[in-house]
Amino acid sequence: MTTIYPPFWPAVRHNLIWLAVTFLVATPLGMFLAVLLDKEMRGSRIYQTSFYLPVVLSLALVGFIWQLEAAKVDGANERTTFFKIVFPVLAPINIIVLVVSVIESLRAFDLVWVINKGRNGLELIATLVTQNIVGEASRIGFGSALATIMLLISSVFIAIYLRIVMREEQR
Numbered sequence: 001m002t003t004i005y006p007p008f009w010p011a012v013r014h015n016l017i018w019l020a021v022t023f024l025v026a027t028p029l030g031m032f033l034a035v036l037l038d039k040e041m042r043g044s045r046i047y048q049t050s051f052y053l054p055v056v057l058s059l060a061l062v063g064f065i066w067q068l069e070a071a072k073v074d075g076a077n078e079r080t081t082f083f084k085i086v087f088p089v090l091a092p093i094n095i096i097v098l099v100v101s102v103i104e105s106l107r108a109f110d111l112v113w114v115i116n117k118g119r120n121g122l123e124l125i126a127t128l129v130t131q132n133i134v135g136e137a138s139r140i141g142f143g144s145a146l147a148t149i150m151l152l153i154s155s156v157f158i159a160i161y162l163r164i165v166m167r168e169e170q171r
Contacts, residue, residue, distance in 0.1 A: 008146070011123040018124065019105035027097055031090075035082070064089060092164065099161040106154050125150045 064085075071081045109126040112118050118127025125146060132143030 005128075005142075005146075007123050007128055008125075010121075011125045011128050014122065015105055015108075015124050018108055019102055022105050023098060023101040027094065027101070092168065095164055096161060099157045099164070102157045103154055103161075106150055125153075 067085050068081065071085055076084070107126060108124055109130070112122045112124050112127055113130070116122055118124060118131060129143050129146045129150065132139045132146060
């Protein structure tokens with residue numbers, strides 16, 4: 001019944017668009033800013049020292065620094081160094097970022113609700129839940145069914161996230 005509800009599939013599509021924008025804009029932007037911070041820029045050393053001193057003392061990071069130095073000695077350019085050394089180290093973190101982004105995109109409610117209460121092309125599953133439970137029709141059962149679908153979708157990504165985190169803790 002829920003999947004034939006006319007606003008449901010547009011809401012799913014809007015959630016996917018929200019996820020794409022969130023993940024494909026915010027994540028590369030964060031990576032770009034991290035790479036810029038790694039460059040020799042005025043004031044970047046103060047920031048690195050004050051916030052990353054505990055991380056710098058990690059033995060895993062020391063090995064990573066040796067890999068960066070070895071790449072530099074071998075004559076690797078910045079692009080090769082990024083894709084062969086830096087990006088593989090960040091791969092597990094990027095998977096976690098993707099999973100958290102999916103969960104957050106499903107939870108996205110406040111911004112859409114403030115703009116236009118989730119109408120006129122901004123329908124998300126979370127706004128459909130609210131409109132059906134609190135709205136004029138007050139269809140609590142139907143809104144609960146939508147919330148259950150949202151929970152099932154989130155549960156898949158939460159399970160992936162937990163599996164990755166548990167695997168990292170076992171190492």
